[in-house]
Structures are given as C-alpha cells and as structure tokens.
Amino acid sequence: MNLGGLQKLEGKNIRANGFRDSLSASKPQAMFHPVAELDNNLVDAWSELAGQASEPNIFYEQWFLRPALERLDHHHDLRLFLLWAGEPRHSQLLGLLPISPESRFGRWPVPHVQNWLHHNCFLGTPLVRKGCEQLFWEQMLKALDNGEWPGFLHINGMTIGGSLDQALRSVCSEQKRRCDLVHSAARALLQSDQDAETYYSETVRGKKRKELRRQAKRLDELGEITFSLHRDAKGLDQWIDEFLQLEQQGWKGHGGSALDSSEETGGFFRDALIGAAAAGQLERHDIRLEGTALAMLVNFHSNRGSFSFKTAFDESFSRFSPGVLLQLENLKILENPSIAWMDSCAAEGHPMIDSLWSGRRHIGRFSIELKGVSRRAIFRGLRLGEDLMAQIKGREVFDPTEV
Template sequence: MDAGGFRTQCDEVNYYDTSDRVCLNSSATSELLPIAAMSDELLSSWQKLARNAAEPNVFYEHWALNPALEHFDTEPQLSLFLYWAGLPNKSDLLGLLPIGPFRQFGSWPVPFVQNWTHHNSFLGTPLVRKGFENQFWTVLFEQLDATSWRGFLHIRGMTVGGPLDQALRSVCVRQKRRCDLVHSEARALLESNLDADAYYAETVRSKKRKEIRRQAKRLGEMGEVTYSHVNGATGLDAWIDEFLQLERRSWKGQEGSALDCSDDTRPFFCEALTGAACSGQLERHDLRLDGKPLAMLVNFHSAPGSFSFKTAFDDDYARFSPGVLLQLENLKILGQPDIYWMDSCAAEGHPMIDSLWSGRRHIGRFSIELKGLSRTAVFRGVRLGEGLMAHIKKREIIDISQVKL
C-alpha cells in the first residue's frame, strides 16, 4: 500500500510546553506501516505525540501497545496508521492508530476495517496531537478510501463527546460520509475539585461509610494493616509476582481469566508495567495484613488523565472488603495537581466502583462509511441488519421504515 500525502498550510497550536509546538510547514504525509516494519526509529516521535495528545490513551502508548502486539494474535495486514507533519521519521508525528482489515463483524462474515484492541485494552481512542483532530480524520479517510481494504470503518472503544468524537462527526458531515454511533456504555470516572475526604463524604452514603469503617476496624483487629503507594520501578518484579499470584487465587483464577493463567497475558502484563515504570507513568497501591497482600492496584498515568488498569484482592478476606478499602486510598489521586480525572476501565454497572465514584465516562463504537459502491452497500446492509436485530431482541423500539439505507 502506498502512503498517501497531501499539502496543507501551516497550523500553529499553543501547548503547555512551548518546546512541543509544531508547524505544518511542508507536505504532511500519512502511511500505513505494517506492524512487522515497526522500528525503534519511531519511539521518540511516538513519545512526544503521547505527551501532547488531545485525549490521553495509555493503551496506544509504545510501552503498552508494543508488548500487546508481540504477545497477542493480530490480523496479517494489521498496520500502524501514522500521520506526519512532514516526512516520516523526519518530522513531528501528529496521529497514530493501529488499524487493519477484518473478515468477521461479530457473528456476521462481513469484511470491515477496524482499530485494533485486545481484552486488556480498555480504550481505542486514537493518539492525535492536540489541535489536529480534524486533519487526522480527513487524512485517515483519504488513506483508507485509497486502499483495497473492503467494507466500512469501525472505531471501537472511543470516548463519546471528546475532541476526537467531535472532530470525527464534523469531518463526516463535511464530507457527506455516514457516521453512526452504534453502541455506547457508561463506566465509572473519578473527577472532582474536592479533596479525597470531601469527595468520599459527598459521594458515598452515610450507611455505607459506617459499614466500611466497621470492616476496617475488624480487619485491624486481626493484625497490622498497612497501605503502600509506589511510583517507579523499585521492587517492581517482586510486586508483579505477588499481584499475579493474588489474582490467580481469586475468582478470576477459578474462571481461567487471571493474567497468570495465560502465556500471552502474563508477559504482556509484566512488560507493560515495566515500560510504564520506565516512562514514569506507573503507580502501584497495595493493602497488606502483617505483610501479606490482601488487595493490589495498578494505575497508569498520562496527564491530565489516569487509568485504573488492574486490581486484585484476596477472596478469603472478602468480608472486610479489602478492594474497597484500597480504593479509598486511591481517592487521594484527587490531590495530585497534574491529574484531573481517572478512568476506572471497569465494566458498565460495576457494583463496587460505581458505588464509590459518581462520575461516568461514555465509551462507544462508531461505524463510518468508506467511499466506493461495494463499501457503501456493505455498510448500509450491516446497519440495516443491526437495526432489525435490535428490534427483534427488543433492545429498542424502532420504526423499520425509518432505518436509513
């Protein structure tokens, strides 16, 4: 596939760090770089992009995406879409998205193009330089329209209502390109101007706070209870081993979904945490009873946001709610001046975190029409089929005559 390029005028954007200003003063270019062709030459540009992204997404940063691509199955034609201010690797990187063709859309044998995620990736929002959101989508569509990839574009796991969503809809309207939000869910978000104590008092009802105090007191009667909070790589290898063992002893281990149950997820977890620590983006919490871990928590920071990636707790102590007690310690993130919000990365309606965090973040899947008669036919056929299935399953009441073709 040939890399597409276009010429544009200079756009100058104000950033928090003036050394990270960028100007399109030459021909901007885009490319679909095969995963096998990735090299360390991309690293510094990738890091700079992540620092200045319109929306943080740690799962597409190099230290999280590289081990995922190495250890998890990928489609043969999976590529990195890269949008450059000028020549590749000779200019600023303005956008990045792992993307490729797929042959099966859910249960339907329908070809389509999609951003790549995996079971331990909880966000699919592209990494795009702040101020270049519209240009990113324009160039991506231009690139995909020119490929031989069949079907429509599907973006999964993108923040609804954020800068990338707004730019996507704007570009599609301008290009008369159909774009549908086909699914969304709300997951817990921690965001407030209050400090940890005030937020806890305002968010959690008094009866539940009383019960949590009782559980903490009873746990304290069993031995010495300690909390630790560590940034960086100090003692990381031993801590990772403890986390994996704790999670495997839990219900996740019994169901086979614990990270340590798979030869793919285990090394991914170890390498992602090590990479995050080296990048200064790892935060670890744990709660211990006489030195024994009862609950452990992994956060990934990417200012101004943070992501609560993984948590594990000892089921034998479930009556003391060690996971809840540790999450109360995690509320102290509200006091960090560079972090404005934390994404729970939890499923919608999660009973524990939803009771502690009052904010909600909407994450959605978008289907976008690509140019070409056959692509349009596939897109509209799938959308009609989804509308009919929704009606049949009574997920919503629709008038079939109003389904757009």
C-alpha cells in the same frame, strides 16, 4: 474582553494558524506501517506524540501497545496508521492508530477495517496531537478510501463527546459520509474539585460508609495493616509476582481468565508495568496484613489523565472488603494537582466502583462509511440489519452529546 485577554486569544490563534500553515507547507503524509517494522526512531516520535495527545490513551502508548503486539495474538496484517507532519521519521508524528482488516462483524460475516483492541485494552481512542484532530480523520479516511481495505471503518471504544469524536463527526458531515454511533456504555469516572474525604462523604451513602468503617476496624484487629503507594520501579519484579499470584488464586484463576493463566498475558502484563515505570507513568497501591498483600491496584498516568488498570485481592478476606478499602485510599488521587481525572476502565454498572465514583465516562463504537459502491452497499446493508434488530429488541443507542 479586556485587552490582555484579547492579546492572549490573538496569540493563541496566531500559534494555531502558524501550526496549520506549517503543516500545509510540509504536506502531511499518511502511511500504514507494518507492526513488525518498529524501530527506535518511530518509538521516539511515538512517545513525543503521546505527551502532546489531544486525548490521553495509555493503551496506545508505545510502552503498552508494543508488548501487546509482541505477546498477544492479532491479525497478520495489523498495521499502525501513522500521520506525519512531513517526511516520515523526519518530522513530527501527528497521529497513530493500530488497525487491521476483519472478516466478521460480531456474529455476521461482514468484512471491514477496525482499530485493534484486545481483552486488556479498555480504550480505543486514537493518539492524535492537539489541534490535528480534523486533519487526522481527513487523512485517515482518504487513505482508507484509496486503499484496498474492505467494507467500512469501525472505531471501537472511543470516548464519546471528546475532541476526536467531535472532529470525526465534523469531517464526515462535511464529506457527506455516514458516521453512526452504534453502541455506547457509561463507566465510572473519578473527577472532582473536592478533596478525597469530602468526595467520599458526599458520594457514598452513610450506611455504606458505616459498614466500611466496621470492616476496617475488624481487619485492624487481625494485625498490623499498612497501605503503600509506589511510583518507581523499586521492588517491581517481586510486586508483579505477588499481583499475578493473588489474581491467580481468585475466581479469575479458577475460570482461566487471570493474567498468569497464560504465558502470553502474564508476560505482557510484566512488560507493560516495567515500561510504564521506565516512562514514569506507573502507580502501584497495596494493602497488607503483617506484610502479606490482601489487595493490589495498578494505575497508569498520562498527561492530566489516569487509568485504573487492574486490581486483585485475596478472596479469603472478602468479608473485610480489602479491595474497596484500597479504592478508598485511591481517592487521594483527587488531591494530586497534576491529575484531572481517572478512568475506572470497568464495565458499565460495575457494582463496586460505581458505588464509590459518581462520575461517568461514555465510550462508544462508531461505524463510518468508506467510498466505493461495494463498500457503501456493505455498510448500508449492515446498518439496516442492525437497526431492524435494535427495533425488534427494543434497544436504543444512547448518545450523551444529544442530551
């Protein structure tokens, strides 16, 4: 290593050590904050934390999580686990995770504590400041051990192989505490140094590209086709109305799972998009025929990451694949130097997005042992039962970190 590189490395180490020393001197404080008692001071610290997060997660940012807490059902004792650098509200916020006690684990009546997810929350990775990953888990596990929380800790929907996963496993190993990856799934991820056109030609097979060209040509024969990209709040209310109506007209609306099928989820969606726009983190795409929306797409950005949140399309035009054509426009995110990757937020094996995006992001569920004789008995009994069921069904949890 040359002298310049060594000086940079030493400077980085000095800054990191100085940060750790300052944390040690100020004595970080952990607390479980009632979700009904949020105020502007906390929201400001929360927003600042999100901007410095080790792993971006828009689903736990304040403009997304607050509307969910206000609009959607949750356990009455749901709390925000907060880790402060020093005195709460008068120091930097180092980490945040919504958690609540649960009486059931899947089909089994097993008490435990779990991070909060809802049907429109597709990632459960905590918001933790860069460099504080290990400290976060140490303080959280200590607080849970010393509290009245039941059973064990279950973290649902965390990125496998990321800095938070690595820190959790390291802390548990040091403390001789079991931390088991109990489920994993791989979903489509868009990440490449290639431009959109090159990526498309090398990822999507020729026969599929030919069919999409044919569909685009046939659609163009029906009238003027326009693609639009919006990154501000101009016309946002009307755009949201169109999106909700478009989704409601399709299979989700018929099945009762569309956002506008209930006042709560429709209101949550509207509040989240308005909040994202105010934070400068919203991106909207649409494809229109003579001004009428055929497909619409919502993306959220956070630091160098992006999340493809929701899409809706007019099913009467399904023979033209307007949703796929819109996703081809979305590939241009590869040419945005401020974005390094986009999470599809889609289920594993999704037939549409998996054929367009070649990357995969592994998401897992982790069960972590808490201290105490009864807690340990609950955890180990459950894990023994899960292992036996997995053997009977011939299933094995895939851990990409072991490949």
